[in-house]
Amino acid sequence: MKLLFEVALGSGPTKHAWSPNGQYLAVSGTALRLQIFDRHGALHDEVPLAGKELKTHSAATHLAWDSRGEKLCVLHREHGKKEGPFAADAAMVYRPRQKEALKLDNARENEFTHCAWDPDGGALALATAKGNVLLYDSRLGKMTSVLGKHTKRIACGAWTTDGRLVLGAEDRSVTVSAAAGDTELQLEIRGDAKEVRFAPEPPSESQTSVSTGKNPRLNQFSVNVGARTVFVYRLGEDDASYGSERSRFAMKLGRDHPPAELQFQEGYGRVSCHLWLTHALLLVAFELGHLVVMRVGISDEQSDEVFTSKPFETPAVVKPGAPKMAVTFCARSRKVAATSGGVVKVFEVARDGGLREIPEAGFALAKNVAVTDIGWALGGQILTVSADDGAARAFLASLPRLADADGARVTYLSSLTEVSVLDLALDTDVIAVPLECEPSFVALGEAHVAAGVNNQAWFYRVGRAGEAPARDPPLVNRREYLGVVDAVAMSASYAIALCEGRAFVHAVEAADDPDETREFKLPERGEEARQGAVTAVAATPALAAYGTDRGFVRLVSVRDRAAVAEHRHAEGAIDAVYPNAAGTKVVFVDEHATACLYDPASERVLPIPEPGGPPKKVLWDVFDPDVFAVADGSSFRVYLYARVTVDGPRVEFVGAHVLPAGCAPTSLVNGV
Numbered sequence: 182m183k184l185l186f187e188v189a190l191g192s193g194p195t196k197h198a199w200s201p202n203g204q205y206l207a208v209s210g211t212a213l214r215l216q217i218f219d220r221h222g223a224l225h226d227e228v229p230l231a232g233k234e235l236k237t238h239s240a241a242t243h244l245a246w247d248s249r250g251e252k253l254c255v256l257h258r259e260h261g262k263k264e265g266p267f268a269a270d271a272a273m274v275y276r277p278r279q280k281e282a283l284k285l286d287n288a289r290e291n292e293f294t295h296c297a298w299d300p301d302g303g304a305l306a307l308a309t310a311k312g313n314v315l316l317y318d319s320r321l322g323k324m325t326s327v328l329g330k331h332t333k334r335i336a337c338g339a340w341t342t343d344g345r346l347v348l349g350a351e352d353r354s355v356t357v358s359a360a361a362g363d364t365e366l367q368l369e370i371r372g373d374a375k376e377v378r379f380a381p382e383p384p385s386e387s388q389t390s391v392s393t394g395k396n397p398r399l400n401q402f403s404v405n406v407g408a409r410t411v412f413v414y415r416l417g418e419d420d421a422s423y424g425s426e427r428s429r430f431a432m433k434l435g436r437d438h439p440p441a442e443l444q445f446q447e448g449y450g451r452v453s454c455h456l457w458l459t460h461a462l463l464l465v466a467f468e469l470g471h472l473v474v475m476r477v478g479i480s481d482e483q484s485d486e487v488f489t490s491k492p493f494e495t496p497a498v499v500k501p502g503a504p505k506m507a508v509t510f511c512a513r514s515r516k517v518a519a520t521s522g523g524v525v526k527v528f529e530v531a532r533d534g535g536l537r538e539i540p541e542a543g544f545a546l547a548k549n550v551a552v553t554d555i556g557w558a559l560g561g562q563i564l565t566v567s568a569d570d571g572a573a574r575a576f577l578a579s580l581p582r583l584a585d586a587d588g589a590r591v592t593y594l595s596s597l598t599e600v601s602v603l604d605l606a607l608d609t610d611v612i613a614v615p616l617e618c619e620p621s622f623v624a625l626g627e628a629h630v631a632a633g634v635n636n637q638a639w640f641y642r643v644g645r646a647g648e649a650p651a652r653d654p655p656l657v658n659r660r661e662y663l664g665v666v667d668a669v670a671m672s673a674s675y676a677i678a679l680c681e682g683r684a685f686v687h688a689v690e691a692a693d694d695p696d697e698t699r700e701f702k703l704p705e706r707g708e709e710a711r712q713g714a715v716t717a718v719a720a721t722p723a724l725a726a727y728g729t730d731r732g733f734v735r736l737v738s739v740r741d742r743a744a745v746a747e748h749r750h751a752e753g754a755i756d757a758v759y760p761n762a763a764g765t766k767v768v769f770v771d772e773h774a775t776a777c778l779y780d781p782a783s784e785r786v787l788p789i790p791e792p793g794g795p796p797k798k799v800l801w802d803v804f805d806p807d808v809f810a811v812a813d814g815s816s817f818r819v820y821l822y823a824r825v826t827v828d829g830p831r832v833e834f835v836g837a838h839v840l841p842a843g844c845a846p847t848s849l850v851n852g853v
Contacts, residue, residue, distance in 0.1 A: 182544055182564065182576035185597065186222025190214065194553045195567035196239045200250030203559035205277045207253055208573045209241035215255060217277055220559065221597065221619070222575065226280045231271070232258045239553075242269040243295065247302030252276055252319060254305055256293045269293040272307055274319065285317060286324055295348075299340045304360065306346050308335035314348070316362055327362035337376045341400045341416065349374025349404055357416060368414060368440065372407025376454060380477075381512070383460035401477075403463060408451040411465060413477050413484070414440040443475055443484055453506040458517075462487070462534045468505040470494060470521060474534045488535040492528075493521040507555050514561025514579060520552040525566060527578070542578065546570075562597075585625040586848035587671075588762070588803050590646055592625040593847070600632055602643050602650075605850055606803075612643050612650040626671030626720070629657070629689050636662045638669055638678065640689050645673075657690040670720035675739050677703075677725045682714030684727050686739060701742050703727055703735075717757045721764035728755025734769050734779055736760070746781035759799035761806045766822060768799045768809060776811060778822060778832050791834045793818050800849035808835075812846045815839070 190210025197208045205225060206218045215228040230240050235258070243256040252274055259271035272285040272293055285307075287293075292310035299306070307315040312331030317324050331350035338348040345365065346358045351373040357366040380401040400416035443463070445452075450469035458464050463475045470493035477484045493506065508519045510530075517528045517536060527542035546552065546568055554567035562580065567573040577597065584593040589606035597619045602612040617639065620632035628645045631638055640658035644651055664681030671677075671689060678685045684703040688694035703725070704712040713731030720726070724736045724745065732750035737743065754772040761767075767779045774795035778787045794813035802808040807822040819835040840846070 182542055182578055183596070185563065185575045185577050186218075187572055187574045188216065188218060188222065189572045190216060191234070191236075191239075192571040193236045194239045194569045195571060195573050196241055196244060196554050197556070197565055197567045197573045198244035198246060198253070199556060199558040199563075199565065200246045200253070200277070201248055202250045203563070204250055205253075206558070206565065206573075206575070207244050207246075207255075207275075208567070209239045209244065209255075209257070210571050210573075211236055211239060213240050215241060215257075215275070217275075220563070225277060228273075228275060228282050230255075230257050230259075232260065243293070245296045245298060247298040248300060249302050251278065252298070252302060254296045254298065256296055256307075260290075272296065274305070274317075291315070294335055295338050297338055297340055297346075299344055299346075299360065300342055301344075306338065306340070306348075308338060308348060310334045312350060312352065314346075314358075314362060325362065327358075330356060330358070330362075330364065336374055339377050339379055339402070341379065342382075342398060343400070345400075345416075347377055347379075347402060347416075349377050355404055355414075366416075370404060370406045370412055370440075372409060375405035375408055375452075378403050378456055380457040380460050380463075399460070401460070403455060403457070405452050405455055408453070408468075410445065411443045411452065411455055411463070412440040413443065413463070441477070441484060443477075445473065449473065453504060454508060456508060456510050458510060458530055458534070464508060464510065464517065466506045466508045466519060470506065472508070472519060472528075472536060474536065476534065487533065490536060492519060492526050492538065493524065504553070507552065509556045511557035511561035514557075516557070516561055516578070518555055518557065518564055520555050520566070523547070523550045523552060523568070525552065525555070525564075527564075544576070582845050583620065583623045584845065584847045585623050586800075587625040587627060588646060589848065589850045590625060591847045592623055592630050594620070594623065600630060602630055604646055605848060607647060609647075610650055612654065614641050614643065614654045622666060622669060624669040624671050624676070626676070626689060627673035627722075629671060630654070631669050631671060631676065631689075633660075633666055633669070636665055636680070638662070638666055640676070642690070657692070658688075659691075660687070668718055670718050672720045672722050672739075675720070675725070677718045677720050677727070679715055679718045679727075682716075682730075684715045684718050684725070686725055686737075703737060704729070713754075716755055717769075719758050719760050721760050721762060724760070724764040726758045726760045726764065726767060728758045728769055730754040732771070734758060734767060736764055736767070736781060748779050748781075748784070748786060750777070750786075757796075757799070759801065759809075761801040761809070762803070763806055765806065768811075770796050770799070780822075780830065783830065785830060787830065787832050789820060789832050791818070793837065798846055800846055803848070803850045805851075808849075810846070810849050812840060817846055
């Protein structure tokens with residue numbers, strides 16, 4: 182993996198937490214300050230923390246963001262009376278947008294052991310070492326004490342999606358409480374609770390329905406009990422929210438349903454941590470280096486082990502405060518990262534629940550450096566690792582699939598703030614173009630590459646194919662449009678930008694039209710009502726192509742500013758247009774995911790036979806103007822436009838090929 186940025190806060194263990202939207206990264210080390218960074222590693226804010234610096238523990242013991250990423254709860258040491266790993270005696274709520282930090286009242290000198298926001302981000306639960314709970318209402322600024330929730334230290338907890346608080350403690354019990362703090366249920370367990378994890382809800386079709394027609398939540402959670410076993414419990418729904426029939430159903434799912442105890446082989450050792458991969462698959466990591474995936478059924482069938490491996494053969498010897506083994510899972514990318522000591526390994530989750538290691542994604546920190554915290558961000562794009570050397574490191578694990586092609590050349594996002602241009606036909610160096618910020622779209626023309634975000638676009642000259650690449654591609658145009666840019670397409674001299682239902686055509690290089698006299702909009706003035714809003718754009722050397730939500734497919738001469746071809750599709754709006762290089766034929770896709778070929782010369786519209794799944798991309802062959810391929814995400818199907826047959830012009834199906842997993846086609850050159 183590529184290191185994006187590294188931050189240091191002291192010389193000992195560090196802790197980090199990304200906001201759910203990936204906008205902010207909070208980092209705490211042994212130094213008495215909390216630092217907030219943006220996704221690129223730039224410092225956003227720094228908050229001083231009172232207390233005494235300890236070389237063996239991070240200043241903050243817990244970092245918890247609310248679901249919207251608007252508030253961060255920080256538990257930290259202020260008076261330094263105790264030096265245990267969970268000995269926090271101060272709580273703070275930090276708002277990154279306002280750069281405001283609010284210290285919460287702790288007149289009773291509670292020792293805070295856990296914190297968690299409710300699903301709406303309005304209520305904050307603070308657990309204490311004496312088994313009490315403080316509920317902070319962030320909207321009213323009011324603190325409520327709930328005494329005697331447990332008899333010993335509360336070690337872990339989480340909120341249900343319907344707003345109930347589940348807490349596990351060292352008194353060998355787990356409690357379920359209403360939002361106001363009243364205990365609804367107490368579950369006895371055979372050891373101290375180490376961590377609580379909620380499973381994602383199963384798909385609707387796999388749940389049982391009641392007469393109301395809705396699918397009740399299972400609210401299934403698991404508890405690491407004494408690092409020896411894992412209990413799985415199905416809580417059901419909140420009785421107060423539903424009628425008597427739903428209450429009875431919740432009782433059947435929850436209170437009358439005993440917890441399931443998962444059985445593991447003795448050779449695995451102690452449970453280090455666990456997490457849910459799906460509603461039925463639970464990943465358990467053991468201190469001796471084993472990873473085990475358990476299948477947990479929705480009904481009462483026995484749970485079974487579906488996968489086991491030992492990626493870390495030698496158990497890590499770590500310093501106090503660092504986990505012997507830790508795992509993190511990203512549901513969007515379906516990847517697991519596991520760490521033991523200073524070694525990090527990455528796995529892909531197969532459909533059957535197995536883990537396939539990705540060797541090239543793994544890495545190791547320096548000798549005698551151990552990982553203290555690990556987590557994914559931005560849908561699996563960034564993997565962040567905190568260590569006991571005082572540093573937190575963010576690695577680029579994957580990039581958004583931003584790519585475009587022109588002929589045999591392709592451009593793609595090679596870093597969060599860099600695009601590269603590669604020629605597939607010529608053995609030339611890759612051209613790297615640094616950008617001002619992370620883009621949301623890219624485009625490639627004959628001699629230029631464009632990228633941008635929101636209503637801005639930047640155009641760089643990279644030279645034509647075969648020319649010596651520029652060492653530092655110059656910025657030749659900077660545009661601000663009248664709306665958010667949805668897409669940009671380019672030829673050698675002009676660009677067409679789709680912005681909130683309108684298309685803007687202008688010169689690529691600002692020097693070619695300094696007075697902006699050659700610019701124009703599509704649809705033309707007076708044609709908006711007839712044609713509708715623009716939904717798709719494309720560019721050929723001389724023609725700008727676009728489609729509209731009223732079913733129009735049009736080709737416009739950029740030089741003459743006049744339409745040279747027009748077709749009205751009666752079946753609905755146009756989602757995408759794909760002209761060949763000369764603009765002599767156009768494949769368009771409508772709102773029903775139906776693809777057709779439009780021949781402007783004969784004004785024919787031909788169906789595309791043997792369609793696969795919904796088209797995601799259409800590629801014309803660079804050297805054969807009558808061959809194209811349609812990709813649907815899992816395969817690509819090749820077609821030939823036959824001009825002369827006994828039945829007249831037609832589109833013929835040539836064959837289909839499986840698209841490798843994780844691949845997105847960008848260019849078709851000589852059938853490849």
